[in-house]
Amino acid sequence: MTVETKINLKELASKPEKFAPGHRLCAGCAEGIIVRQVLSAIDEPVVVATATGCLEIATSMYPNTAWRVPWIHNAFENAATTAAGVEAAYKALVRKGKIQDRNVKFLVFGGDGATYDIGLQWISGAFERGHRIVYICLNNEAYMNTGIQRSSATPLGAHTTTSPAGEVIPGKIQWRKPITEIMAAHNIPYVAQASPSHWRDLMIKVRKAVAADGPAFINIFSDCNRGWRHDTATTIEVSRLAVETCYWPLFEVENGVWKLNYKPREKKPVEEWLKAQGRFRHLFQPKFRHLIDEIQAKVDQEWEKLLERCGEKQ
Amino acid sequence: MAKQIVKALDGAKAVAEAMRQIEPDVVAAYPITPQTEIVQTFSQFVADGLVNTEFIPVESEHAAMSACIGASAAGARVMTATAANGLALMWETLYIAASLRLPIVMSVVNRALSAPLNIHCDHSDSMGARDAGWIQIFAENPQEAYDNTIQAIRIAEHPDILLPVMSMQDGFITGHGVERVEVLEDKAVKEFVGEYKALYSLLDIDQPKTFGAWAFYDYYFEFKRQQTEALSKVPQVVREIGKEYGELSGRYYDLFSAYELDDAEVAIVVLASTAGTARVVVRKLRQEGIKVGLLKPRLYRPFPGKELVEALKHVKVIGVMDRSIAFGSIEGCGPLFLDLCASFYTYGNGKGPQIVDYIFGLGGRDILPEQIEGMVKELLRIAETGQVPYRVGYLGLRE
Numbered sequence: 001m002t003v004e005t006k007i008n009l010k011e012l013a014s015k016p017e018k019f020a021p022g023h024r025l026c027a028g029c030a031e032g033i034i035v036r037q038v039l040s041a042i043d044e045p046v047v048v049a050t051a052t053g054c055l056e057i058a059t060s061m062y063p064n065t066a067w068r069v070p071w072i073h074n075a076f077e078n079a080a081t082t083a084a085g086v087e088a089a090y091k092a093l094v095r096k097g098k099i100q101d102r103n104v105k106f107l108v109f110g111g112d113g114a115t116y117d118i119g120l121q122w123i124s125g126a127f128e129r130g131h132r133i134v135y136i137c138l139n140n141e142a143y144m145n146t147g148i149q150r151s152s153a154t155p156l157g158a159h160t161t162t163s164p165a166g167e168v169i170p171g172k173i174q175w176r177k178p179i180t181e182i183m184a185a186h187n188i189p190y191v192a193q194a195s196p197s198h199w200r201d202l203m204i205k206v207r208k209a210v211a212a213d214g215p216a217f218i219n220i221f222s223d224c225n226r227g228w229r230h231d232t233a234t235t236i237e238v239s240r241l242a243v244e245t246c247y248w249p250l251f252e253v254e255n256g257v258w259k260l261n262y263k264p265r266e267k268k269p270v271e272e273w274l275k276a277q278g279r280f281r282h283l284f285q286p287k288f289r290h291l292i293d294e295i296q297a298k299v300d301q302e303w304e305k306l307l308e309r310c311g312e313k314q
Numbered sequence: 315m316a317k318q319i320v321k322a323l324d325g326a327k328a329v330a331e332a333m334r335q336i337e338p339d340v341v342a343a344y345p346i347t348p349q350t351e352i353v354q355t356f357s358q359f360v361a362d363g364l365v366n367t368e369f370i371p372v373e374s375e376h377a378a379m380s381a382c383i384g385a386s387a388a389g390a391r392v393m394t395a396t397a398a399n400g401l402a403l404m405w406e407t408l409y410i411a412a413s414l415r416l417p418i419v420m421s422v423v424n425r426a427l428s429a430p431l432n433i434h435c436d437h438s439d440s441m442g443a444r445d446a447g448w449i450q451i452f453a454e455n456p457q458e459a460y461d462n463t464i465q466a467i468r469i470a471e472h473p474d475i476l477l478p479v480m481s482m483q484d485g486f487i488t489g490h491g492v493e494r495v496e497v498l499e500d501k502a503v504k505e506f507v508g509e510y511k512a513l514y515s516l517l518d519i520d521q522p523k524t525f526g527a528w529a530f531y532d533y534y535f536e537f538k539r540q541q542t543e544a545l546s547k548v549p550q551v552v553r554e555i556g557k558e559y560g561e562l563s564g565r566y567y568d569l570f571s572a573y574e575l576d577d578a579e580v581a582i583v584v585l586a587s588t589a590g591t592a593r594v595v596v597r598k599l600r601q602e603g604i605k606v607g608l609l610k611p612r613l614y615r616p617f618p619g620k621e622l623v624e625a626l627k628h629v630k631v632i633g634v635m636d637r638s639i640a641f642g643s644i645e646g647c648g649p650l651f652l653d654l655c656a657s658f659y660t661y662g663n664g665k666g667p668q669i670v671d672y673i674f675g676l677g678g679r680d681i682l683p684e685q686i687e688g689m690v691k692e693l694l695r696i697a698e699t700g701q702v703p704y705r706v707g708y709l710g711l712r713e
Contacts, residue, residue, distance in 0.1 A: 045519040047388075047516050047517065049384065056528070057528055060524055060526070060527040060528055061527065061528060061529075061530075062527040062528060062533050063527075063533070065527060067524050068522060069522050070516040070518065070519065070523055070524075070525075071516075071522070071523075071525065072384065072387055072516055072524075072525040072526050073526035073528070074380055074383050074384065074410055074526055075380070075406055075407060075410060077376075078376065078377065078380035078407070081372065081377045081380035081381045081384065082380050082381070082383060082384035082387075083384060084370065084381055084384065085340065085342060085370070085380065085381035085382060085383060085384025085385035085387075085388070085392075086384040086385065086387065086388040086516055086517070087384075088340045088342070088368040088370050088381065088384075088385055089339060089368070089384070089385035089386075089388035089389065089390035089392075089517070090517055091368050092339040092340055092366070092367065092368035092385075092390055093339060093388075093389065093390060093517065095366060095368075096339065096366055098339075099389075099517055102519060104517065121373060121374065121377075122373075122376075122380065124373070125372060125373030125374070125377055128373070129370065129371070129372075
């Protein structure tokens with residue numbers, strides 16, 4: 001698919017804002033940044049469905065709304081299917097001549113809870129049926145809206161309130177679910193991983209996703225300073241470190257072809273990223289330090305596999 | 315009166331036929347016995363190009379209702395169908411559909427809820443959803459299932475209402491029972507249902523709306539008050555549309571139908587297909603000089619308590635027949651009994667007939683005319699002696 005990849009900051013700044021200020025997202029939350037990056041990447045009209053979660057509650061407290069585009073919240077697990085219903089209605093109404101075809105795009109925002117866990121079946125069903133929806137996972141690696149509980153996106157060793165670091169258990173004891181791969185396995189036209197620290201890459205991916213002839217999925221790393229325990233001003237720095245350490249690689253799968261979008265000149269040790277966050281603080285005690293090596297091993301293993309898939313190993 | 319074609323249809327096919335004629339914009343549905351025939355018949359209509367409907371073959375009933383909510387919020391006319399566990403799986407979204415005031419029409423082919431797993435008829439599925447904010451209408455036979463489906467569109471989309479409608483019929487008994495059904499011409503149905511124009515739509519790109527905002531103690535209460543206010547207007551609308559449909563088809567519909575009730579001393583109150591069996595019993599007993607009548611509620615939610623009390627207040631004893639148990643309610647009674655008792659307490663000026671509940675037909679257990687006849691004899695004894703041996707009894711149960 002060919003999309004406009006030139007992004008002019010000056011032009012962007014002059015576009016009308018589709019996501020209004022005054023929403024209730026926390027200071028330093030990546031979600032607001034990402035939503036603005038996503039919406040400003042799209043020139044076509046959009047309808048947005050949002051799963052229950054931080055973004056939903058922070059932007060739609062009656063009688064106010066932060067959404068200057070049509071927006072719907074249905075429930076926690078079913079945002080993909082809700083958008084699929086909207087898309088089906090659009091197709092039917094256009095076909096019957098009841099509304100004009102304006103090349104409307106259908107966007108979904110769901111957290112990792114809604115995406116990795118409770119809503120997986122709904123997304124899988126919608127992707128299999130081929131609805132033209134773009135599903136964006138705002139992955140902050142835990143259930144932050146309810147106060148930082150583990151999800152299947154939470155990495156090994158992270159402290160959450162339901163995988164707390166204790167005297168004998170060092171936080172979450174499992175690794176994360178490879179959801180981006182799982183989505184790619186649906187053989188949909190476009191799947192990608194992005195980070196707001198690499199905004200140009202993120203915005204181009206959004207453009208490719210909305211241009212796709214079928215479902216698209218973007219897993220976006222969405223720093224939560226409340227849950228990850230770091231200063232509110234370092235959101236983008238921590239996000240960038242995740243990319244530089246190869247903990248969060250930037251790649252895309254376009255019509256089945258895997259492509260690495262960014263290869264750090266020097267792969268930093270994952271410890272640097274862990275060190276920046278309070279949720280991993282306990283790992284630096286001597287008794288739990290071996291977990292840092294385990295995490296590094298996991299990251300290395302996934303990175304090598306990704307390099308191979310992307311044809312970067314020749 | 316419009317021209318009609320007589321067809322041999324079972325209840326599920328009759329509903330599918332009504333859906334073909336209505337030709338909704340979107341149908342999202344998941345097959346479940348005994349509703350499957352509706353979904354597969356409609357799928358064939360889509361495959362044959364007989365309807366210009368966007369059909370979403372979802373992966374679960376929860377997804378079915380989720381997609382219906384999205385499509386309805388986008389301004390489409392939306393229909394679906396389910397039964398039993400499928401309806402139970404939708405539970406969360408049933409409330410959301412009603413609370414977002416989305417006029418979705420859903421056909422429910424009543425089936426018992428698990429466990430034990432059972433595919434046959436009782437009313438535990440839709441009774442479990444009776445407080446979800448949906449309008450609920452029961453049909454006795456395939457003809458009524460067909461007629462109710464068409465009227466449900468108008469009721470749901472009425473500007474004073476804007477609420478989803480569940481249109482019920484009995485699984486297998488009428489769902490798979492072939493009967494003579496008078497079918498309107500396509501054009502007549504299309505004219506009757508008209509074009510749907512949503513008040514607000516997600517696809518109004520130029521005037522964006524937020525659907526499904528959250529509200530706490532400062533606003534939530536008022537939303538609920540408006541919802542119940544809309545429901546209070548339903549009986550009037552159901553009557554108007556039932557009359558209009560009668561003028562079109564010759565089949566008039568009201569909130570309930572009564573048979574030999576005017577001078578009855580004892581009355582049977584029963585929903586859906588069993589009313590047909592009860593009518594046969596009433597006819598027979600009337601020939602024997604027994605003053606028994608029958609009342610079959612059609613509209614169940616909102617419950618037309620005032621009208622039912624008015625129609626039944628002259629009888630001495632009422633035998634309610636419940637095809638489900640409202641577990642944990644007084645004496646282990648059924649929901650119809652509860653609603654009727656509450657109605658008499660509310661509208662009966664402290665007076666009213668004795669009301670006895672008979673649980674029957676759970677999990678598809680057959681109900682025989684002799685059993686209903688025995689029940690009537692018991693009601694007559696109560697009328698004569700004033701002695702009520704038990705408040706909740708069972709028909710056709712091995713004990």
